[in-house]
Amino acid sequence: MSLSSPVVATDTPSNPSSIAYLGPAGTFTEQALFTQPDLAALEHVLAPSISDVLLQVSAGGVTLGFAAIENSIEGSVNVTQDTLTFEADLLIQREVVISVQLNLLARAGTSISDVQQVVSFPHAIAQCRGWLREHLPDVAINASNSTADAARGIAEDGDGHTAAIAPGRSAEVYGLEVLAEDIEDHPENETRFVLVAADGIPTPTGHDKTSLVVFQRADRPGSLLGILQEFAARSINLTRLESRPTKQGLGDYCFLVDLEGHVADDVVADCLRNLHMKHGRVKFLGSYPAAGSTGDETRSQASAASQAADAWLADLRDSIG
Numbered sequence: 137m138s139l140s141s142p143v144v145a146t147d148t149p150s151n152p153s154s155i156a157y158l159g160p161a162g163t164f165t166e167q168a169l170f171t172q173p174d175l176a177a178l179e180h181v182l183a184p185s186i187s188d189v190l191l192q193v194s195a196g197g198v199t200l201g202f203a204a205i206e207n208s209i210e211g212s213v214n215v216t217q218d219t220l221t222f223e224a225d226l227l228i229q230r231e232v233v234i235s236v237q238l239n240l241l242a243r244a245g246t247s248i249s250d251v252q253q254v255v256s257f258p259h260a261i262a263q264c265r266g267w268l269r270e271h272l273p274d275v276a277i278n279a280s281n282s283t284a285d286a287a288r289g290i291a292e293d294g295d296g297h298t299a300a301i302a303p304g305r306s307a308e309v310y311g312l313e314v315l316a317e318d319i320e321d322h323p324e325n326e327t328r329f330v331l332v333a334a335d336g337i338p339t340p341t342g343h344d345k346t347s348l349v350v351f352q353r354a355d356r357p358g359s360l361l362g363i364l365q366e367f368a369a370r371s372i373n374l375t376r377l378e379s380r381p382t383k384q385g386l387g388d389y390c391f392l393v394d395l396e397g398h399v400a401d402d403v404v405a406d407c408l409r410n411l412h413m414k415h416g417r418v419k420f421l422g423s424y425p426a427a428g429s430t431g432d433e434t435r436s437q438a439s440a441a442s443q444a445a446d447a448w449l450a451d452l453r454d455s456i457g
Contacts, residue, residue: 152333154179155200156189162284162302162309164260168234168329169202170305175331185281187219193332194224201226206328206376207236209321210262217380217392220332220421221349228347228422229338230331238264238320241287241312242299248315251275255286256301264301266321287312328427337399338424344398345375345426348408350391351382353416363391363415370403372396398423 155175158165159182170176178200183189186203193201205216220226238260242251253276254261254268260283261268268277280286280300287306290298299315300306307314352359367374376394397404400423412418 152178152199154181154198155202155331156181156183156192156198157202158186158189158204158282159183160282160284160288162287162306163282164236164284164303164305164327165202165204165282165329166284167303167305168204168232168327171234172230172232175200175202186213186215187223190216190219190224190226190332193226193334196334199333200229201332202232202329203332204259204327205231205330207259207263208324208326208328210259212378212392213259214380216330221380221390221392221419222383226332226334226421227336228330228424229333229336230424231345231427232329232331233326233427234329236263236320236325236327237303237318238283238301239304239307239314240299240316240319241290241302241307241310242315243290243294243296244311244313246294246296246299246313246315248272248299250297251299251315252297253278254299254301255280255289257281257283257286260301263320263322263325267316267319271316271319284309332422337422340398340400340423341425343426344396344423346395346397346399346404346423347421348393348395348411349419349421350393350411350415351417351419352390353414359415360391363411366407366410366415367395370407372403372407396426 155178157169161182181192181198183192189201189203192198203216204213206212248271251272254272255278258279261277261279280289283300283302284306286300287302287310290300291310291312301319306312350363373396374393375396376392378392379389380392382388382390395404399405399408399420408418
């Protein structure tokens with residue numbers, strides 16, 4: 137399987153100059169970022185961890201940050217979610233979704249039969265469990281800070297018995313051989329990345345997504361139902377809902393929500409108002425263009441419909457008096 141074309145939605149804060157993302161060079165994050173020509177042209181700052189990416193943006197050290205937030209197989213990237221929820225006040229500007237293609241990499245001259253240890257980022261390891269169980273059932277599995285960090289370590293200090301799970305870009309950057317291609321267990325494996333900034337909300341496009349964190353006012357029967365009813369009563373579709381511990385004590389959870397629509401939409405704004413008033417604190421993580429293979433078509437249709445509605449309303453008002 138070759139890497140499919142990325143599904144993207146583009147909108148960027150004005151005059152960005154620098155962008156931080158998980159290093160070292162050759163990460164899957166870098167591969168995703170390079171699908172975006174405007175982001176690829178910025179000054180790149182490689183960070184040692186995802187939390188450091190986001191905190192650099194929050195502190196003003198860089199203009200933008202780019203980080204993985206969700207995988208279609210393994211679910212949310214918790215360090216991204218938790219940093220956005222509890223540690224940094226940032227706004228999502230864009231999402232980028234690309235297919236995952238992972239390889240087993242090693243130094244030149246290494247064969248699969250030589251491999252005694254496999255190293256990679258935990259999410260990447262999890263996405264290849266079945267392949268590892270079938271082809272390398274007895275090897276040691278160890279975690280690294282990123283897929284590229286695993287590849288770099290092998291290139292610099294490899295002993296001929298260690299392999300890394302990493303994207304093709306890592307093989308190019310560090311001069312490693314590909315022992316096996318496309319070793320991910322699920323062919324429909326995708327990862328979603330978000331572009332974040334310290335401020336600014338992209339203008340609505342007609343095909344948008346809004347991300348929130350809703351903190352319960354009290355842990356009582358029906359509290360989640362009450363929150364969900366706010367969306368149901370307005371026919372707002374939720375594309376993601378999950379709970380995360382607030383780190384305040386056992387049983388104390390908040391809810392991470394992605395919904396269709398933009399805060400500029402009256403129905404979404406009314407929903408957020410009621411959530412804040414009735415159910416507890418709401419942290420707004422951004423309204424931004426939604427990714428999707430039909431995104432451009434949907435946005436075009438929405439623009440045409442808006443123009444037609446404006447013309448219809450103008451014609452009615454011309455008849456007044």
